[in-house]
Amino acid sequence: MNCIDKHLKEELFALNRYIYEHPELGYAEFKSSEAHVELLKKHGFKTEYGYMGIQTGFRAEYTNGAGPTVAYLSEYDALPEVGHGCGHNIMGTLSTGAAIHLKENLGDTKGRIIVIGTPAEETDGAKVRYAAHGAFDDVDVALISHPFYKNVKSGISFALKALRFTFTGKAAHAAAAPQNGINALDACISTFVNIGLLRQQIVPTARIHGIIKNGGTTANTIPDFACAEFYVRAASKSYLKELARKVCACAKAGAAAAGAGLEITEYETGNDNLLTNHTLQECLCRNLVKVGITNIEEAGEANGSTDVGDVSHVCPTIHPSFNIMAPGEQYSTHTAEFREATLRQPAKEALVKNVCALAMTGKEIMDDPQLLGKIKAEFKTAVEND
Ligand SMILES: [Zn+2]
Ligand SMILES: [Zn+2]
Known part of the structure; x- marks a missing residue:
């Protein structure tokens, strides 16, 4: 040529x-x-x-x-x-x-x-x-x-899935009536802890990284809303599917522990590896x-x-x-x-x-x-x- x-x-x-x-x-x-x-x-x-x-x-x-x-x-x-x-x-x-x-x-x-x-x-x-x-x-x-x-x-x-966890609880005065609250931020923090523990049992080529987008507005109000966003990445499509399911289970467990509601969405388009x-x-x-x-x-x-x-x-x-x-x-x-x-x-x-x-x-x-x-x-x- x-x-x-x-x-x-x-x-x-x-x-x-x-x-x-x-x-x-x-x-x-x-x-x-x-x-x-x-x-x-x-x-x-x-x-x-x-x-x-x-x-x-x-x-x-x-x-x-x-x-x-x-x-x-x-x-x-x-x-x-x-x-x-x-x-x-x-x-x-x-x-x-x-x-x-x-x-x-x-x-x-x-x-x-x-x-x-x-x-x-x-x-x-x-x-x-x-x-x-x-x-x-x-x-x-x-x-x-x-x-x-x-x-x-x-x-x-990496194959990638962008997962958003939205937790809903019930607001209450954190000092006067904490027993009336459902803490959405607790659900969110439990999710991070659960995922932190999960990391020990994942393959070394995978990645899970996230942030808290919303975690309440004032310290003396039990947060009724919290939101976290994660990127879950894996070297194969099949492992990403399995890992995303486990990450979602971490969020479900966090929500269950706090008694909060949970909505799971994909906030950005994912990618295949x-x-x-x-x-x-x-x-x-x-x-x-x-x-x-x-x-x-x-x-x-x-x-x-x-x-x-x-x-x-x-x-x-x-x-x-x-x-x-x-x-x-x-x-x-x-x-x-x-x-x-x-x-x-x-x-x-x-x-x-x-x-x-x-x-x-x-x-x-x-x-x-x-x-x-x-x-x-x-x-x-x-x-x-x-
Ligand atoms: Zn670039
Ligand atoms: Zn480029």
Whole structure:
């Protein structure tokens, strides 16, 4: 495959800069999503804007006969105050760029290239809804790569459930008539104690962390209302289910002990854990080496959750990271330093190389049914064993 041409290079650098200059929060990425859609349209993609009822989401498609479907996932949401401190300006540009570059180098290769614009990764990620509503059902592989200070293979992330426990009691004067009260805060504190004890009997890869959102207003009134919010995380979907049930039992026991009422809700969209498709990752690694990126590290332990996890349970998926820094620089994400790095020369060079490698990977999958078969077999086993 030819290297990315000068014209496309300039278009991608401009897209990266434009989104950097117009940071928009999740589900308000109007300018950013429009800029992606316009560029894809210009390059011959058929686009659906406002995809699946999400105004700032989109789907772009280019088909060249019957063949595999390769999806590039594009993110473009920013953070409050720090703007593109997570670098989703360059991240989305990479995916859109890879799709365009692949389209322009398809030759006789048959298949379909799609770009899914996925809003709000930082908050209530749209990929969860897209995955649940069939956006990836006809996709053979999904690719996305995050900017970082080193090149890292796709790894694992936590499955997540966001649980809110709302306790209701009965107010009473805490000195004059405490016997008339039902203490909702006691129920809440018992829940924390129960969960603290539960932690000894959980697997080391799981996490439970929470806060008290409401715990009464004055010390001399028995609180009739208390509320706690927890994130429960686990390395697999099946263990998350089991652990969430136990955490809920802790809250039920706390409520029962205090005689309080309890309501359990999920206050944010949860995530599935990321199932990395290693065959697909190795294919990308081979292509990264071809474009001159050789220092690729193995992924470490899970350190968070992502809505890409939900995609990875529907179709073979990878979510590696690519280095955008100059040698010696190590700025972490969600900082102003990281944001500034996305526009500099090393980031531009990394963008070009990664666009090529991702496009080459897409082409290889379309051209090699045996490789795709291996990817799909791995996927099937991973989902069954999760
Ligand atoms: Zn982030
Ligand atoms: Zn990010």
